[in-house]
Amino acid sequence: MIFSKQIKPFWHLILLGTVLFISCKTNKTNKHQTNITKPNILIIHIDDLGYHDLSFTGSKIYQTPNVDRLAMESVRFTNAYANYPRCVPSRFAMLTAGYPIKDGDVPDDGFEMTEIPDSQNYVKQIHNTGYQTAYFGKWHLGNDPRDFGFDFSMAAGHAGSPISYIYPFNTPKHKGINKKAPIKDLDTIGKKGDYLTDVLTNQVIKYIKNRDQKKPFMTMLAFYAVHQPLEAKGEDIIPNENEIKAFNFGNQPEYILEGTGRTKMRQDNATYAAMVENMDENVGKLLQTLKDEGIADNTIIIFSSDHGGLSNDGTKQRELATSNHPLRAGKGWLYEGGVKVPLLVKWKNHFQPREENQSIVMLMDIFPTLSDIISGKKLTTDGQSFFSILKNQDHWADRTVFWHSSKARPVNTGDTKSSAIRHGNYKLINWYEEGRTELYNIANDPSETHNLINESPKLTNDLLTKLNNWKAKF
Incomplete structure (x- = not known):
């Protein structure tokens, strides 16, 4: 069941409860069901999504019923962290299962995935256990995910964000000099009227439907959403404009001073709200596809974000996407608003849905965990398997973790x-x-x-x- 993005909180809770009740009472077997025993893996990674940008984590503006439903069926980590408060090092850490350290520092860019030895490459490790692997969307770690060991990639390369979310995607819609790298493949898979987040989701659905059903798959969809540019479908923006206009923010200020700039304190950007809700709709399509293919019960689903939401500017004021309140600051900062992320892990009949509020986990732990689940193998990395936590057999309340941010952006995000x-x-x-x-x-x-x-x-x-x-x- 895919929820419309405009369901309001009261009816949202009723429908959510109905879905969970029905899902407990029915267990249909689809004709596409295979005899594969190893679980499939679907990783959904969002760009710039703040911890409180989901209605189940407290947003009163963004309606995310599909992610909320997934959350109620998952182990929900409330102490999950990105390894860095910006895109590239965070993604590098997640994929390599280690702190994003290179040449004695943590650079903002310049990571070469081809330099990672096989002894630290979990993607190749998982592939070697019989998985077909695919990567869709934002890479920003070199030329191609296939250089790191993925079998297949689509719309993944040097680009860190789209030139436009609206077709033609590699054509600027605004005045000014464009310095962004184009996203490859989009010219061949897009058409007039398309929205980028929809297109990427449809490509993943196509891949899943056409997969080799004799082998399990590991597919990672790294949405470019909800990163800037702030662009959404017009029909999605208007309802959010009306909702925000009618919402009572009380005495909450629009901004407060932080660092060299401001922190946004209200979730009142209608375009960003529409982008979040479109992302949620597409998550719903993916979940429905797994059901239609008869593989939902034997698919591990991981949902996460690469760092906190864009809520801060610096000496140069600019349009800000969201507020991470009550967390402090946002993208670029080592306060909770910059590094705390949502993390959901679902594997039906294997992991009991619950809120895990004791253990401290990081994105660099995800691939060690997956490898542990499917093969029990551990590589030499700083990331650790939290498989035992998922089984509710262990907790990491006293774990020690670190961050280092030497490439601050006092002009753009106000941090030092x-x-x-x-x-x-x-x-x-x-x-x-x-x-x-x-x-x-x-x-x-x-x-x-x-x-x-x-x-x-x-x-x-x-x-x-x-x-x-x-x-x-x-």
Whole structure:
């Protein structure tokens, strides 16, 4: 069942409950069902989607009934993090299962996937266990995902964002100089009236329907949405304009000052709302396809985002997409708004749907987990398998994880150079060039408003020492 994007919260909850009740009572076998025992894998990765950009995580503006339904059928991680608050290093970390370190630093760009040895390449490892592998959408890590071991790729290359979401996709719709790389393949698969997110979804559906049914598949769809440019279908924008106009934001300010710029505090961009809801509709199409093909029960579905939503500007003011409130700041920052991401993992009859609010996991853990599930093999990476957590046999409440952001963008997103560590409930951020440090208890203070350095000097010193020792290993 694919939900329309304009279902409002009350009816949304009723329909969600109805769907879950029906799904528990029916178990139809489709004629396409195969005898494959290894699970298929579908990874849905969204670009720039904030943790609170989904209605099940608290958005009152964006209606996401299909992702919400998936969430209620999944293990929902509330302490999941990107390895970096921007696109390229975050994606590199996820795909290579390690911290995004290169030549003694964490660069914003310049990663070469061809340099990853097979001993650290989970994509090749999964392929070697008999999987057909495919990658669709945003790559931004070189020329082609096939260079990293995927069998097939579509619309994936150097481009970090579309020139346009509206066909013709590689033709600018606005005045000014275009410096973006075109997205390959789109000229052959698009036509007048097409919207890019729809086109990519349809290509994945086509691939799934035409797959080799004798082999399991691992398919990753990395939407370019909901990254800028902010472009949506006109018929999707108008209802959101009306809804936002009628919404009472109360005393919530539109912006507050943060760093060298502003933080957006309201989810009041109708075009962005339409983009989120279109993404949700397409997730619904994918879930329906799995059901139609009779493979929904034996497909692991992973839904995530590469970092927080675009909520901050810097010395140069610009249009901002969303608000991550009550999380602090957003894309580019090491506050929770920049690195906390939604993470859903579903495998029916294997993982009990629930909220996992104890364990600290990162995107770099995803491929070690998949490899562990299908083969039990572990490679030499910083990422760890959370298979035992999915089975509710273990929890990582005291895990220690790190971030380093030396390529700050005070002009565009308002952040300055910083590093961070989270150990258990505590998170320390160090602006090392400014000599400034902040410490927060994330469990008690997810908005990161109460700095504890004066109250907990020993803990501050211990965490700062651990952080600097990690950085010294680069």
